[in-house]
Amino acid sequence: MTVPLRAGVGLKPQHYREILETAPNIGFFEIHAENYMGAGGPPHRYLAAIRALYPLSLHGVGLSIGAARPLDQDHLRRLKELIARYQPGLFSEHLAWSSHGEAFLNDLLPTPYTTETLQRIASHIDEVQETLGRQMLLENPSTYVAFAESTYAEPDFITEVQRRTGCGLLLDVSNVHVASTNQQWDPFAYIDAYPLGAVQEIHLAGFTPETDEKHRPLLIDTHNRPVDPLVWQLYAHAIDKIGPTPTLIEWDADLPAWSELLAEAMRAEAYMTSHAPGQEMRLARIG
């Protein structure tokens, strides 16, 4: 089932029952693939029931596409099985790495933007798309450091990965804001430089403001609160340029009541309605 040009939310076990009891009018749900890689049990039972009612987006957090080492073939196989079982409309992963040797570090770690990284990531994405038999979306990261060896600006790096692999993109607008604040980039210029034609999904999330040792702002990508007003502005800017796009509210920690999460999704839909380019043209003609 195709994911519609509407808003959705990340599916959390705490909300399973309320979703099934109230059947909310929402565009789609997104799951973290790794949370449904158990053999059986309640997570699969609830997901199957919810999937029967809504489109689904599958979001991986463990494939480690940015790692120097080869992709984990067992993990790719598990992803392929999940996709066959739940038929998600979208599948996305991160421009990040998280595995080293035998250890899985359970965080989305940053990569330097070099020619070597570009080749490595492009060949991993080729392998993913070939093995899964479908296009994947790549998500831009939230970052806290820059690498001395980087030779590409992040949007240029992503443009080149997209061009080489034909992958789709997931534009995480909150990550643009977080990384731009942390790195002192212009977030609007970032979005303008991003290959927007390839964007098939948008993420929005909350972050935690801190400061570094020189009292510069340091935003932490915590997904534990409402979307910030500055991120909504940036979102409106993106929607102005690309029109309505499946948009996910990511809220993974300190979860709110279901009604609050749903209200965030409805807010995103309101932005899509009021900022879609087609809409403005229509209003202009009427006016």
Place this chain on the structure above:
Amino acid sequence: MQGLAERQQDFALALLDATRAMPRGLLGPDGLPSRRRFAVYRNNVVAGLIETLKENYPAVHRIVGDAFFRAMAGHFVLAHPPRSPIMLSYGEGFPQFIDGFEPATALPYLADVAGIERAWNEAYHAADAEPLSANDLLAIDQDDLARARLTLHPSLRVRQSRFPALTIWRMNIAGGEPAAVDLEAGGQDALAIRPSAEVVVHQLPAGAAAFVRALGAGKSTVAATIAALEATPYFDIRTMLAGLIEAGAFVGWSLEREAGGEP
């Protein structure tokens, strides 16, 4: 220039070992190294894994309190980082780690409570299967019963303790009320299973743990009964089988081949 593999090697080692220097070339917006920024990654990894353990071991967390749990889990996380991207199952070795964790020796039952939580977690995510009813098992010919092999439910887990670990676990999960427990009151054997929707934890009678273990190792009913009798002379097979069937412990059966097999 350092290649990607070495870069990630340095980065990963420094994440897991706070005594190592921050890798070179990790910069803030002024182009100078920033320790605070690198520390965000270190904290994300360690705090994230501790949080995962806290979710998977809620009773242990409640018993020892947040500060002690975080300290203990922090040691475990650095010594045993995950081997898989599937966090549902992270912390398999945590009960054993607790057993050898010096500061926790005042709570000798803690590792066994953790063992029950682990069993619960494994039962929750195990494959689904339909248990056999008593009627299904009546189909086994009486003459064949002794040599029948009973197949255990894929979610079934057994944990034995020389302490009343099951009582302590129940008091420390959601809805439980901690109270004084006599640690000399004798051991408890627990069986965790998810016959359909929810995980259920039962206390097993004496001998049942040995019986179930033997069945799990592919032994026949008679061989499992002998194993149970070796564990306790007070083993009542009828009551125990009825209890296990009621709990949904069996999903199939087959007949053991005669020694030497068919000609």
